[in-house]
Amino acid sequence: MKRVLMHPDLVQVGHLRAVLEGNGIACLVKNELLGGGAGDLPLNECWPEIWVLDERDETIARTLVEQFMYPGVQENLASWTCTECGEAIEGQFGECWQCAGSGGGVFEA
Ligand SMILES: [Zn+2]
Structure with missing residues (x-):
């Protein structure tokens, strides 16, 4: 064992x-x-x-x-930066936790 x-x-x-x-x-x-x-x-x-x-x-x-x-450690996803608020987001998150933006698109009010 x-x-x-x-x-x-x-x-x-x-x-x-x-x-x-x-x-x-x-x-x-x-x-x-x-x-x-x-x-x-x-x-x-x-x-x-x-x-x-x-x-x-x-x-x-x-x-x-x-x-x-340690989920995520093995996945080796690249982190990204939100284009809305500039927050650095870890790769496993698809949305910005700060402003809920997708990071890719431009959001208009
Ligand atoms: Zn954001």
Whole structure:
């Protein structure tokens, strides 16, 4: 078995387990039950963990973990600058969050 993720948010861990299983990777979650009795341990020793059962799945599992935890990093979309307000917008956003402009067209009042 190989551990592919340690994360304090059990909701995220649960989602990720579903993603891995959806990709045919057998995995299990350790430390699923937080709370009582954990007080004497260093915090990160009782974070939920995801382990893949088959070590051959480790590489693809880690890729899926990264894509899940850091969406956009892998996509490598170029950022753009809004022509309306000049705000720099990250590539995954199709609209300007500042003025809701599309960045490409000219908007007239
Ligand atoms: Zn704008």
